[in-house]
Amino acid sequence: MTDLIRWTAAELAERLGAGDVSSVEATRAHLDRIAEVEPDVHAFLHVAGEAALTRAAEIDRLRAAGEAPSPLAGVPVAIKDVLCTSDMPSTAASRILEGWIPPYDATPVARLRAAGLVPLGKTNMDEFAMGSSTEYSAYGPTHNPWDLSRIPGGSGGGSAAAVSAFEAPVALGSDTGGSIRQPAAVTGSVGVKPTYGGVSRYGAIALASSLDQVGPVSRTVLDAGLIHDVIGGYDPNDATSLQQAWPSMAEAARRGAAEGSLAGVRVGVVKELNGDGFQEGVRSRFAESLERMAAAGAEIVEVAAPHFEYAISAYYLILPAEASSNLAKYDAVRFGLRVDPGRSTTEQVMALSRERGFGPEVKRRVILGTYALSAGYYDAYYGSAQQVRTLVQRDFAAAFEQADVLVSPSTPTTAFRFGEKVDDPLAMYLNDVTTIPANLAGVPGMSLPIGLAPEDGLPVGLQIMAPVREDARLYRVGATLEALLEAEWGAPLLSRAPELGRPVPVPGFGTEPDGGTR
Amino acid sequence: MAGASTKDVLMDFDEALERFEPVLGFEVHVELSTATKMFSAAPNPAAPGADSTVPNSFVAPVDMGLPGALPLVNAEAVRYSISLGLALGCSIAPSSRFARKNYFYPDLGKNYQISQYDEPIAFEGSVEVELEDGTTWVVPIERAHMEEDAGKLTHVGGATGRIQGADHSLVDYNRAGVPLVEIVTKPIFGAEHRAPEIGKAYVATIRDIVRSLGISEARMERGNLRCDANVSLRPRGQERLGTRTETKNVNSLRSVERAVRYEIQRQAAILAAGGTIIQETRHWHEDTGTTSAGRPKSDADDYRYFPEPDLLPVEPSFALIEELRAALPESPVAFRKRLQADYGFTDAEFRDIVNAGVLAELEETVAKGAAPAQARKWWLGEILRIANARGVDAGTLVSPLHVSELIALVENGDLTDRLARQVLEGVIAGEGSPEAVVAARGLKVVSDDSALIAAIDTALASQPDVLQKIKDGKVQAAGAVIGAVMKAMRGQADAARVRELVLERAQS
Known part of the structure; x- marks a missing residue:
């Protein structure tokens, strides 16, 4: 049964369908794994062991009656704490929302439930998705399963660590500037930020509304596609949701893996997203991947994106501006933390609650954003940033004239150590240089593992980007490359990750208190 | 903060x-009467017949500012707004945008209001308003934009219901998100002595327009229509505009007139004494007829507006705009001119109707079949009298349909005027339609002559002196018998018929 947790969602779904395994067994195996490794990894903020087993049993009954709601029914899933869940606390890893249970499910969560997936719990993240390491979680950081002294990426480090530590086969994340792709890259997993509007934002606790996008986190390209198919598509509850029919991403992945060829695919290498400042091992693995793709028939072209160098600056004006407004609702009046010293005014309670409830990075960005939107500064900051955004979009448009997909290293470096950048916000921000342009332009992006950096033995990710609405290209190209690399490695990259955890004395359902001896 | 007690x-x-x-x-500000709110599916307390007395019962997650909730634009509210823009003679923007107006106040769940800022849905129009002497005045319109209303705060524990000294405050989000x-x-120049009257006539015209469009209940006393009046003075001959004050929530037509007049007099006294006007909001006090200082307001108030990223631009099709334009009712001024001619009222008669605020009711009563003169008689007579005595709008007392039914009963001879007034009382008291009140109270005219003759003969027999006087030709003496009958x-009974019969029986 230990193998069970190593199955991909696709494999698990197949075996559930064949009756080789029950959802209760699969769910229990993952809960046991959670109990085993959580003391080390801390990927979860909340584990819903009992609810998961109840739901799993229900799915098993439905399947026995021939009424399984979808082929993925019974597959466990982890959910980033930024997404509203009506039966679990939804805190965005902030003190200010501690214990808050929303009266509704986020649309992607509701769709997972409708398809019969079994939520295991809520995963850790940087507070309100502000950060690249989970060090800004109010509830303590998540540790990288490859090296517990290193960050798992952020903001969605919890979801990425959960799938790469085999605590869940698949998970949901959200990506505002790289929060799905960067954690995927540094944990050797797969993450996709869909086209803006491709997946509903309804019920996703907003960071920056014009940039946020919910997407899948997994160990394989196919699994990401399976989840993408479930959560994606038009939602009338999100005004920015795209009204169009989408092709099956899973189908695109299967085709890509089966074909094994990239003949006729023009792969554009973004000149500006490589080179100086990028770690040696990241560059070498990236170069090898390009060679692999070329060998598989891809036409490799270099494309220029001259305005990408301004993307970070623009992003760190637009994001804080929108966040400063989105986070204004946390005022202690209707929900969340309330600090009331007594005999105080509404303003004092609001200020004190926000002072205590928000962490340092949230405060920093709220202040930045408030400043950027202030009268007299709006044009210089927010206005200019929006212009840069247009220029970045034009760069993408020009690049996609020459290439079907664009590629870059997903991150400039492999996972860094805890504390390395937490006192240097600018260095932390620069970690997002590769991922931010896709958010500014709304284009889809994927990160998939391409090997380990020789100097530190840590995973390196490749980013693929496609034009808006062409998410299927990511899956097609990504699955081909993934198949080529695994054929060469002889096994998935994650099989090379160090063993985690210790035997658990009593079989648990994931509800035991942390018993780690770290 | 200066209190209302400060003597200006x-x-x-x-x-x-x-x-x-x-x-x-x-x-x-016009509250639209759509079924649901501006950005949520919660029922709209400003919709016809809505009863939102239970606090926080008309709310959805969006109105409460819950995390993850997203706004959606109410398409009906957009259509209403376009119709209103067109009725104000405005151009309709082919693309307009919502923006966030950011400020912390607990009556907004999100701590920002979704409004329109630099791209309103309607702009550059004008409204022709009719003054009491029958002349017209053109008020230039700068813009009309869509936004959401805020909730209501109740301050508990203070002496006056104000926030000062209050122990705590209660928030009701029912109104939050009302479209x-x-x-x-635009600035209105040249109003001079008629400034107060123009203010009142302008607001009355807006009320008439939104009513004729059917897009708002337009009840000022309920806050469906709220007026902020800006007044500034400049010395004769000065080009530069003076500093203005903004008197908030002037919520009756009469108050608009009074508030404008008051601010002119107050500011003039300050300026004449060498003082300066502070740019501020002022509160209108209906009871004392005065304004008092609110919060200082400057053009630099920083609401950190930026385009609302949760919503797409509003882009009505040309076809929709033209469809709504074609469906526009007449302007209030044109409508009145036509009605006056149709009804054959004199200028003075018609102005009384307009000034009493019952034109719409009268028109509907006529549409239901009543003669215009009769409709006028009832609305300006008994109904208006009761409304004034109770301090309410005449239109709130009784429906035009019931008035037309009442008039029909009089016309058919089923009721006398006197009986009809009793029936009206019953209708106003909520006893049902005029027919129902007639039946319940047994108020029908006795038209059976034999019953009348019996009563007359009894009366004549008991007053032989009167009988003799009538026989002697002193017809006016019949009054006593008629009264008794x-x-x-x-x-x-129909008094005229009784009189006829009395004379007949006396002579027999």
């Missing part, structure tokens, strides 16, 4: 106008 020095109105030129501006259109005028019939 006022300058005589005529003197103020001699020395200063008033410049006016109005912001009128609003804010209509902003009417009393015997408990008023349910």
